[in-house]
Amino acid sequence: MFFKKINIWYLSSFLISLIVAIPILTVFSSFFDTTGNYSIILKNTFLYEYIFNSLVLLIGVLTLTFLIGVTCAYLVSFYNFPGVNFFKWALILSFAVPAYIYAYSLTAFFENYGTAFSILKNIFGEANYNSYIPKFDGMTGAILSISFSLFGYVYVLTRASFHYQSQNLIELGKNLGFSKKKSFLNIILPSARPAIVAGLSLVAMETLSDFGSVSFFGVSTLTTGIYNAWISFDDLALANRLSFYLLIFILGLFILENFSRKKAQYHTPTKSGLKKKMLIDLTGRKSFLAFSFCALVFFVSFLFPVLQMLYWTISFPKHLVDLNLIKLFSNTMLLVILSSILLISLSFISNYGNRVTRSKLLGVLTTFSVSGYAIPGIILAVAFITFISWFDNNIISFFGLKTIKSIFIGSVFGLILVYFIRFYSLASNGLKSGYLKINYSIDESAYLLGYSKLKTFTNIHLPYLKNSMLLIGILITIEIIKELPITLIMRPFNFETFATTAYIFASQDLLEAAAAPSLFLIIIASFFILITSRYILKD
Amino acid sequence: MKKFFLEIDNVTFTASAKNKVNNVSFQIENKGDIICLLGPSGIGKTTILRTIAGLERIDSGKITLNNRVISSNDTYVEPENRNISLAFQDNSLFPHYNVIQNIEFGAERNKDKKKNLNINEVIKFLHLEHIKDKYPHQISSGEAQRASLARSLLSNPDLLLLDEPLSNIDQNFKEEIQVKLKKILTEHKITTIIVTHDSYEAFYLGTKCGIILDGQLKQYDDPYNVYHFPNSIEVVNFLNRGTLIPAKVTGENTLESLDLGTIKGNFIKHYPKGSDVKLLIQPEDLEHDDGSNLKLEVVDRQFRGTNFIYTLKTPSNLMIPVFVHSHHIHQHEVDEKFGIKRPINIDHIVCF
Numbered sequence: 004m005f006f007k008k009i010n011i012w013y014l015s016s017f018l019i020s021l022i023v024a025i026p027i028l029t030v031f032s033s034f035f036d037t038t039g040n041y042s043i044i045l046k047n048t049f050l051y052e053y054i055f056n057s058l059v060l061l062i063g064v065l066t067l068t069f070l071i072g073v074t075c076a077y078l079v080s081f082y083n084f085p086g087v088n089f090f091k092w093a094l095i096l097s098f099a100v101p102a103y104i105y106a107y108s109l110t111a112f113f114e115n116y117g118t119a120f121s122i123l124k125n126i127f128g129e130a131n132y133n134s135y136i137p138k139f140d141g142m143t144g145a146i147l148s149i150s151f152s153l154f155g156y157v158y159v160l161t162r163a164s165f166h167y168q169s170q171n172l173i174e175l176g177k178n179l180g181f182s183k184k185k186s187f188l189n190i191i192l193p194s195a196r197p198a199i200v201a202g203l204s205l206v207a208m209e210t211l212s213d214f215g216s217v218s219f220f221g222v223s224t225l226t227t228g229i230y231n232a233w234i235s236f237d238d239l240a241l242a243n244r245l246s247f248y249l250l251i252f253i254l255g256l257f258i259l260e261n262f263s264r265k266k267a268q269y270h271t272p273t274k275s276g277l278k279k280k281m282l283i284d285l286t287g288r289k290s291f292l293a294f295s296f297c298a299l300v301f302f303v304s305f306l307f308p309v310l311q312m313l314y315w316t317i318s319f320p321k322h323l324v325d326l327n328l329i330k331l332f333s334n335t336m337l338l339v340i341l342s343s344i345l346l347i348s349l350s351f352i353s354n355y356g357n358r359v360t361r362s363k364l365l366g367v368l369t370t371f372s373v374s375g376y377a378i379p380g381i382i383l384a385v386a387f388i389t390f391i392s393w394f395d396n397n398i399i400s401f402f403g404l405k406t407i408k409s410i411f412i413g414s415v416f417g418l419i420l421v422y423f424i425r426f427y428s429l430a431s432n433g434l435k436s437g438y439l440k441i442n443y444s445i446d447e448s449a450y451l452l453g454y455s456k457l458k459t460f461t462n463i464h465l466p467y468l469k470n471s472m473l474l475i476g477i478l479i480t481i482e483i484i485k486e487l488p489i490t491l492i493m494r495p496f497n498f499e500t501f502a503t504t505a506y507i508f509a510s511q512d513l514l515e516a517a518a519a520p521s522l523f524l525i526i527i528a529s530f531f532i533l534i535t536s537r538y539i540l541k542d
Numbered sequence: 543m544k545k546f547f548l549e550i551d552n553v554t555f556t557a558s559a560k561n562k563v564n565n566v567s568f569q570i571e572n573k574g575d576i577i578c579l580l581g582p583s584g585i586g587k588t589t590i591l592r593t594i595a596g597l598e599r600i601d602s603g604k605i606t607l608n609n610r611v612i613s614s615n616d617t618y619v620e621p622e623n624r625n626i627s628l629a630f631q632d633n634s635l636f637p638h639y640n641v642i643q644n645i646e647f648g649a650e651r652n653k654d655k656k657k658n659l660n661i662n663e664v665i666k667f668l669h670l671e672h673i674k675d676k677y678p679h680q681i682s683s684g685e686a687q688r689a690s691l692a693r694s695l696l697s698n699p700d701l702l703l704l705d706e707p708l709s710n711i712d713q714n715f716k717e718e719i720q721v722k723l724k725k726i727l728t729e730h731k732i733t734t735i736i737v738t739h740d741s742y743e744a745f746y747l748g749t750k751c752g753i754i755l756d757g758q759l760k761q762y763d764d765p766y767n768v769y770h771f772p773n774s775i776e777v778v779n780f781l782n783r784g785t786l787i788p789a790k791v792t793g794e795n796t797l798e799s800l801d802l803g804t805i806k807g808n809f810i811k812h813y814p815k816g817s818d819v820k821l822l823i824q825p826e827d828l829e830h831d832d833g834s835n836l837k838l839e840v841v842d843r844q845f846r847g848t849n850f851i852y853t854l855k856t857p858s859n860l861m862i863p864v865f866v867h868s869h870h871i872h873q874h875e876v877d878e879k880f881g882i883k884r885p886i887n888i889d890h891i892v893c894f
Contacts (some may be wrong), residue, residue: 440637441637442632442633442634444630444632444633444634445634445635445636445637447592447595447597447621447628447630447634448628448630448634448635448636448690448693449636450596450597450620450621450622451595451597451621451622451624451626451627451628451694451697452622452627452647452648452650452651452693452697453622453623453625453651453697454622455620455622463636466638467636467637467638
């Protein structure tokens with residue numbers, strides 16, 4: 004029976020899943036490698052600091068994103084107050100600001116003689132304001148930057164859960180004589196728990212894999228440890244070993260997220276069961292407080308970094324003039340277009356292969372390989388280089404062939420391949436959720452009407468999934484525009500994007516020069532977020 | 543050797559590791575015959591259709607259509623190459639096409655064949671005119687089922703498979719559609735296998751009926767024979783059309799029952815004199831007679847429109863169903879005595 008299932012679709016899906024699984028397998032296999040002396044030094048010195056810092060960062064970010072995300076979602080889902088319809092979508096614009104750019108803005112504003120100082124000086128005249136201006140650097144800065152750029156995950160998922168929450172459930176609370184507070188704590192919040200946990204898990208994974216902002220603030224975490232082990236100490240095996248520890252941690256979170264997402268399905272009512280929720284009109288002080296909270300979050304998470312970057316771009320026009328905007332834009336879009344085409348087409352093949360063969364083995368392999376999204380970009384890049392080096396040294400040289408390193412390392416091709424591995428789950432899961440809406444009997448009806456598998460794919464699936472495809476393409480675009488560590492490590496020499504240009508200037512303490520590329524990055528990402536906001540808020 | 547239009551030869555149909563229909567053999571003799579498969583839910587009827595359509599494979603046996611082996615241990619014709627159409631029980635319309643576009647998918651197939659059904663005629667008979675431009679999510683499950691049926695009919699297949707085709711359809715349409723469906727299938731000689739759990743539907747539509755119980759094809763026969771000459775106690779219980787009472791064979795044409803006395807009739811199978819048997823009493827076997835001295839107690843009365851079914855309790859606590867025409871001069875209430883005409887004559891005696 005097993006061999007009967009093997010066909011071109013099966014083989015293609017198997018191969019795709021295997022490619023995506025390479026970094027995970029490489030990291031796991033590194034556990035058996037010997038590491039250099041640095042591992043002993045690290046164990047005696049910084050390892051526990053790395054772990055401690057990672058945990059503090061994680062707890063801080065989770066607390067803050069939970070408070071901001073759930074409160075915003077609750078306010079816009081259950082109440083009517085001025086600007087509520089604006090805030091519903093405006094709050095997701097925070098997705099356009101990567102944590103590292105937020106970090107630049109935070110520093111630029113609050114640093115000695117920074118923007119805050121200039122504002123105070125212009126209003127109140129010359130004085131020593133520096134000692135009165137709070138400094139958000141180090142761990143505090145990292146927690147704030149990451150929280151304000153990631154709370155959107157909690158907001159979007161919790162809001163969706165509140166949105167689909169049955170009106171009957173709320174009426175039931177009223178019927179039982181619950182106060183608003185008791186209804187919220189005993190009914191609304193517990194039923195949205197899986198969505199909140201799912202959002203927090205995504206935040207946790209992104210936090211642990213953050214490189215840009217922690218390295219900017221000089222906070223040593225496991226991720227920066229991996230980078231240091233590889234770049235500063237040239238110990239690839241140790242970098243992989245550290246990745247292994249981080250991966251175990253992240254896989255735990257991934258399982259938690261997966262588990263809670265499965266539960267979340269129980270909270271999706273049927274079409275007929277969804278009754279339009281009655282929004283409560285807020286007036287007076289309560290209305291003002293709700294408005295102020297959402298306005299503050301919107302300002303701090305989006306307007307603040309945009310204005311800061313805009314201010315510096317205008318203040319230092321020389322950097323804008325020096326910037327080769329066309330080159331940066333074309334480089335970024337080249338990566339976006341090639342990656343989107345690769346990701347969407349291969350995800351289609353893999354999903355369709357899974358659907359056609361219904362093989363359990365393939366299903367398990369696909370699930371395993373999509374867990375790649377839980378792996379920090381930096382680990383992916385390091386693991387990919389490790390694998391290519393191993394393959395080149397052992398397999399290619401064994402056959403006496405020419406080295407392939409230059410094809411895969413420091414090339415656009417290699418960069419796109421790692422993007423592919425990093426964002427495969429985004430594309431694959433996106434298509435999968437589209438496919439879940441197509442009953443198997445639809446395919447079978449097509450076969451029975453004389454359609455071949457390929458014709459069913461092109462005539463039935465493609466037209467049906469074109470919206471999903473577009474949405475996935477845009478989500479990939481947003482992610483790639485913001486992506487930093489993979490691009491930084493894998494890009495060809497002198498090949499820059501908005502993200503890498505901003506990072507390089509910032510790492511040279513030229514924050515004012517980082518402003519223009521950061522601003523363009525935010526503008527482009529915002530544009531794509533806005534055209535997909537309807538879908539993001541819906542699902 | 544006789545050639546059949548469709549031959550299922552010793553095939554095991556596997557729905558899951560636990561749910562199988564084993565070693566099934568039956569044939570459809572002529573093009574245009576209609577076969578109905580009856581059985582309880584979850585027994586594997588749909589799996590049989592899916593396997594014939596090529597959506598499931600087989601490990602043993604052979605399926606031959608029009609003298610071509612389409613499934614066996616070493617042969618497997620892809621579903622798209624079988625020219626078999628299956629109308630699913632649930633909504634299988636393409637969600638991004640409206641009803642008429644969905645139906646046209648069917649009409650497109652085999653459009654060069656002669657004797658094509660007229661699309662407008664099918665739409666009219668299935669009452670689909672008013673939903674032609676609607677999308678599948680905008681119509682009811684009954685309407686979706688009718689649209690799916692139209693698509694399958696219009697695809698002009700060699701073999702049409704219908705999985706509970708009328709299960710979601712409103713009662714007021716159901717009988718009308720049954721009549722027209724039978725007319726269309728017969729007129730166009732469309733060979734069909736229908737899966738249903740409604741025995742009346744099966745008896746009306748089918749030229750032959752198969753009863754699937756306990757993982758086996760228990761009986762495959764004309765509807766009349768399945769009803770009147772069930773070949774096992776399981777079939778009797780499934781059709782729920784009578785009661786088995788203990789009796790002793792007393793002669794070539796007679797039996798003796800403790801509760802009903804002497805019963806005469808023609809045995810459909812020979813039993814030696816003196817044998818203890820279980821006699822099938824169907825509702826139409828006994829006649830009501832107010833003047834009879836054989837009186838049984840009424841425990842229930844069901845009004846079925848054209849008739850009543852009285853359930854009577856015998857002295858040994860057996861429950862016996864009896865038909866009475868609903869125009870009968872008077873009705874009997876629960877706990878009243880109800881007379882049974884004597885001597886009891888049953889046209890054909892079914893015993894086990």
